Amino acid sequence: MRKKNLEEFAYDAIIKLILENHFKPGDFLLETELADTLEISRTPVRNALGQLVAEGFLDKKKKKGCYIPSPTPQDARHVFYARENIEGLTAASAARYAVDEDIQYLYKLIEKEKNVTNPGEQEGKMAYLKINEKFHLGIARMSRNKYLEQYCRHSFWRSHTYIFFFDSDYTGLTSGEQKVGPSQHIEITKAIENRNEEKEIGRASCRERVVLYV
Amino acid sequence: MRKKNLEEFAYDAIIKLILENHFKPGDFLLETELADTLEISRTPVRNALGQLVAEGFLDKKKKKGCYIPSPTPQDARHVFYARENIEGLTAASAARYAVDEDIQYLYKLIEKEKNVTNPGEQEGKMAYLKINEKFHLGIARMSRNKYLEQYCRHSFWRSHTYIFFFDSDYTGLTSGEQKVGPSQHIEITKAIENRNEEKEIGRASCRERVVLYV
DNA sequence: AGATAAACTTATGTATACATTAATGTTTTT
DNA sequence: AAAAACATTAATGTATACATAAGTTTATCT
Numbered sequence: 155m156r157k158k159n160l161e162e163f164a165y166d167a168i169i170k171l172i173l174e175n176h177f178k179p180g181d182f183l184l185e186t187e188l189a190d191t192l193e194i195s196r197t198p199v200r201n202a203l204g205q206l207v208a209e210g211f212l213d214k215k216k217k218k219g220c221y222i223p224s225p226t227p228q229d230a231r232h233v234f235y236a237r238e239n240i241e242g243l244t245a246a247s248a249a250r251y252a253v254d255e256d257i258q259y260l261y262k263l264i265e266k267e268k269n270v271t272n273p274g275e276q277e278g279k280m281a282y283l284k285i286n287e288k289f290h291l292g293i294a295r296m297s298r299n300k301y302l303e304q305y306c307r308h309s310f311w312r313s314h315t316y317i318f319f320f321d322s323d324y325t326g327l328t329s330g331e332q333k334v335g336p337s338q339h340i341e342i343t344k345a346i347e348n349r350n351e352e353k354e355i356g357r358a359s360c361r362e363r364v365v366l367y368v
Numbered sequence: 369m370r371k372k373n374l375e376e377f378a379y380d381a382i383i384k385l386i387l388e389n390h391f392k393p394g395d396f397l398l399e400t401e402l403a404d405t406l407e408i409s410r411t412p413v414r415n416a417l418g419q420l421v422a423e424g425f426l427d428k429k430k431k432k433g434c435y436i437p438s439p440t441p442q443d444a445r446h447v448f449y450a451r452e453n454i455e456g457l458t459a460a461s462a463a464r465y466a467v468d469e470d471i472q473y474l475y476k477l478i479e480k481e482k483n484v485t486n487p488g489e490q491e492g493k494m495a496y497l498k499i500n501e502k503f504h505l506g507i508a509r510m511s512r513n514k515y516l517e518q519y520c521r522h523s524f525w526r527s528h529t530y531i532f533f534f535d536s537d538y539t540g541l542t543s544g545e546q547k548v549g550p551s552q553h554i555e556i557t558k559a560i561e562n563r564n565e566e567k568e569i570g571r572a573s574c575r576e577r578v579v580l581y582v
Numbered sequence: 583a584g585a586t587a588a589a590c591t592t593a594t595g596t597a598t599a600c601a602t603t604a605a606t607g608t609t610t611t612t
Numbered sequence: 613a614a615a616a617a618c619a620t621t622a623a624t625g626t627a628t629a630c631a632t633a634a635g636t637t638t639a640t641c642t
Contacts, residue, residue: 159430159625184593195627200594204415208422210518216373217594217633229514236515239457247449300443301450301526304424305519312515373595399624409597414624431603431624 160194164202167192169211172222179224183212210308211315223315230316237309241290244306247297249346256296260343263289267336283314289339293346374408378416381406383425386436393438397426424522425529437529444530451523455504458520461511463560470510474557477503481550497528503553507560 158166168188177183183203189196203220206212212220223229248256267285270278287310294306372380382402391397397417403410417434420426426434437443462470481499484492501524508520 156430161625182593186593196594197626197628201415201418201625204418205422208419210515215634216370218635219594232513232515235461236457236513236519239516240454240519243450243453243457299446299450301424301446301523302453305450305454305522308519309515375595396623398622400622410624411596411598415595429604432605433624 160198161201164198177222179222182219182221233313237313240305240309244294244297244302247299248293251298252296252346257347264336264339374412375415378412391436393436396433396435447527451527454519454523458508458511458516461513462507465512466510466560471561478550478553
């Protein structure tokens with residue numbers, strides 16, 4: 155991979171800190187503190203934070219700082235509703251543009267998913283999440299639409315906020331998410347695969363089928 | 369409005385410069401130059417540019433700078449496809465959550481739209497665009513979904529890149545866009561209004577009806 | 583004591599000097 | 613003359629000092 159500059163380093167590091175639960179909702183991410191932790195100056199930290207705010211992962215109070223958004227039930231509904239529908243769109247588009255190689259990629263992920271040991275344990279959970287992410291963002295990529303992919307990635311990450319903060323066992327609460335598993339992923343992959351062969355059938359019906367998705 | 373800091377000032381100013389055609393696709397927006405023009409230091413300019421890049425309005429080449437994305441026919445298709453579908457989603461959501469006041473707001477915009485003088489002239493064109501923006505982003509707001517609204521706003525703006533750069537007369541090329549006018553806006557508003565009264569009818573069919581949209 | 587105002591604290595906002603590097607032009611070598 | 617090595621340039625990338633303002637504490641007045 156090409157060499158990363160400090161801003162990118164900071165960006166990745168901050169995300170990592172968040173995912174590792176170093177912060178809770180409402181917590182401010184102090185520029186000085188982060189700079190100190192990462193042993194770089196405030197500038198790249200500040201820029202990375204600005205990026206995260208612009209992308210909607212952090213909220214910001216003027217002259218006060220960036221903070222972890224406080225999730226609310228209403229916001230959760232919004233995120234999951236948006237994600238569900240956007241993923242429906244990308245899946246529909248993927249169904250049109252996916253090539254054999256793509257389908258194989260998805261099936262390989264499903265195999266890996268089946269082999270995750272101790273899905274209950276923290277380690278197994280993380281492994282599962284990583285595969286799950288690859289699956290969903292993989293389909294987003296297969297839509298061959300930069301914009302849909304971007305929105306998909308965003309809502310996916312944003313929805314994960316809830317999983318990380320609220321659903322530390324990855325079992326309950328988060329609407330729909332707990333239903334995801336190999337069997338759903340197989341269904342989705344098959345839907346995409348089939349649609350790929352029967353191109354004459356309109357996108358709308360495909361969207362209908364792949365809407366189970368999430 | 370609350371006081372804006374220099375970063376926000378720079379953000380607005382840069383967008384204004386872009387919309388006023390000070391740059392063409394591929395042009396680099398030089399930090400020093402902008403700072404000089406706006407008579408502020410590089411820092412807020414740089415942050416504003418970073419924001420625009422993070423939001424996807426500008427592209428960036430590392431250690432080279434931020435530049436106006438070079439639009440391609442393929443990218444245009446992606447943008448308009450994304451926008452059409454996302455706007456369909458927001459409109460469907462708006463149809464569920466819009467209140468009387470919202471509907472009135474839309475009708476008022478349509479009236480204003482009808483009264484735009486010299487829609488052919490540059491001035492009239494700008495007036496029309498402003499109203500059009502209010503209409504589309506207004507519906508996005510009525511979806512009462514922060515995320516859908518965000519994606520909607522993004523794809524709307526991104527699609528306008530094409531209108532500004534390629535379709536300086538606002539007549540041809542840009543798929544769908546030229547078809548927009550009071551009559552379409554009336555149709556959309558009516559669809560939202562009706563769906564608002566007949567809540568029992570599913571979202572899917574509503575999405576179908578409002579998909580003309582764009 | 584309670585309310586108001588002044589001072590303080592702390593983190594962000596801004597300017598600026600300096601470092602780095604991608605791109606380009608120039609020289610040298612073959 | 614073409615190619616490689618070197619030097620220049622011009623912009624971004626980074627660090628840091630200082631300015632500003634939101635929030636908090638302390639002091640003052642009634």
